[in-house]
Amino acid sequence: MRWSGQKIDDMSVAAPALLPMPGYVRTVRTPEFAGLTFHEVMAKSALNRVPDASPMPFRWTINPYRGCSHQCVYCFARATHRYLDFDAGDDFDRQVVVKVNAAEVVRAEVARRSWRRELVALGTNTDPYQRAEGRYALMPGIIRALGESATPISILTKGTLLRRDLPLLADAAAHVPVDIAMSIAVFDDELQASVEPGTPSAAARLATVRQAVEQGFRVTVFLMPIMPWLTDSPVQLEHAVARIAETGATRVVFGALHLRPGAKEWFLEWIAREHTALAEGYRRFYGARSSAPAAYRRQLSARMRPLLRRYGLDPRDDEDQPEVRRAARVAAATLAPSPQPTLF
Numbered sequence: 001m002r003w004s005g006q007k008i009d010d011m012s013v014a015a016p017a018l019l020p021m022p023g024y025v026r027t028v029r030t031p032e033f034a035g036l037t038f039h040e041v042m043a044k045s046a047l048n049r050v051p052d053a054s055p056m057p058f059r060w061t062i063n064p065y066r067g068c069s070h071q072c073v074y075c076f077a078r079a080t081h082r083y084l085d086f087d088a089g090d091d092f093d094r095q096v097v098v099k100v101n102a103a104e105v106v107r108a109e110v111a112r113r114s115w116r117r118e119l120v121a122l123g124t125n126t127d128p129y130q131r132a133e134g135r136y137a138l139m140p141g142i143i144r145a146l147g148e149s150a151t152p153i154s155i156l157t158k159g160t161l162l163r164r165d166l167p168l169l170a171d172a173a174a175h176v177p178v179d180i181a182m183s184i185a186v187f188d189d190e191l192q193a194s195v196e197p198g199t200p201s202a203a204a205r206l207a208t209v210r211q212a213v214e215q216g217f218r219v220t221v222f223l224m225p226i227m228p229w230l231t232d233s234p235v236q237l238e239h240a241v242a243r244i245a246e247t248g249a250t251r252v253v254f255g256a257l258h259l260r261p262g263a264k265e266w267f268l269e270w271i272a273r274e275h276t277a278l279a280e281g282y283r284r285f286y287g288a289r290s291s292a293p294a295a296y297r298r299q300l301s302a303r304m305r306p307l308l309r310r311y312g313l314d315p316r317d318d319e320d321q322p323e324v325r326r327a328a329r330v331a332a333a334t335l336a337p338s339p340q341p342t343l344f
Helices: 076-084 090-094 102-110 132-136 139-148 160-173 189-195 202-214 234-247 263-274 276-286 294-310 322-333
Strands: 024-028 037-041 060-062 095-099 120-122 153-157 178-183 219-226 251-256 314-317
Touching: 037 132, 076 090, 076 263, 090 095, 095 132, 102 139, 120 139, 139 153, 139 160, 153 160, 160 178, 160 202, 178 202, 189 263, 202 219, 202 234, 219 234, 234 294, 251 294, 263 276, 294 314
Parallel strands: 037 095, 060 120, 120 153, 153 178, 178 219, 219 251, 251 314
Antiparallel strands: 024 037
16 A cells, blocks of 8 residues: 555644554554554555456455454454554554545545446455444545445445444445445354454344345345354354344355465464364364365355255355466456556
């Protein structure tokens, strides 16, 4: 990401930055967000081009925040925090970089004559409705800028603060396609408090899905990651699907846990500490790879698809699979090389 060196004046109490940061404005710690440190920066750009080799069904993203207070142990984006000399573990959970001018930058970028009004996805790296959004309220301005420029919007979140912006999203949906997706991986409160301690409860997220459905949205639920031996039993999966179906959601995207570098070390350390009996199984599954073994993923899909159809939900496999990524890389190799993107 390219940052400007611009400064802003603010009389609120700030703390020194923990490390030099290009475009740094200030570092903030407040009692309302105990345990979190916000590093405010001024961004020169906000729209990020996704590589042609990506299997994702979108080519542009916006990430108003780096780092995430949801603290999901398995989060694939952890490694991106190392670009700023933070660590991928505790720093990712507690040192959050805030692009305080994100909405203004988005508005300028989508106003350019060259902008083709392609779908823009939010929530692809870190959650736009994490706790920091309660302080900075960046999303309303971003939604308005995209909607008023006739740019289609896609949002994936675990945050119930999405409810605040449903009227804005409904206004935008009158003019452009708006897709809303809620991620709910764990339906056991005790396990959730351990593996993703900063997230709202499954019940609160389900209620948010229901409210979005009531406002006319066709909502997708991401039932992922499904964690081997933790959330993948027949009883657990049926319980999850039944609760999702009750909300009126339309589609479920499901997929097995994958552990990329940065997330893998953090997750396996958590497994060894919290679920010692599973440590060897996880090392066998993930020690030499990021994705679960292909046989496990095929078996999971064979169980999930009939289950979802039985509950009237459209089943979709996770698109971020090794086979899909390989096919996307092959397809991209036949195209002219594109400039190296700045993803986050």
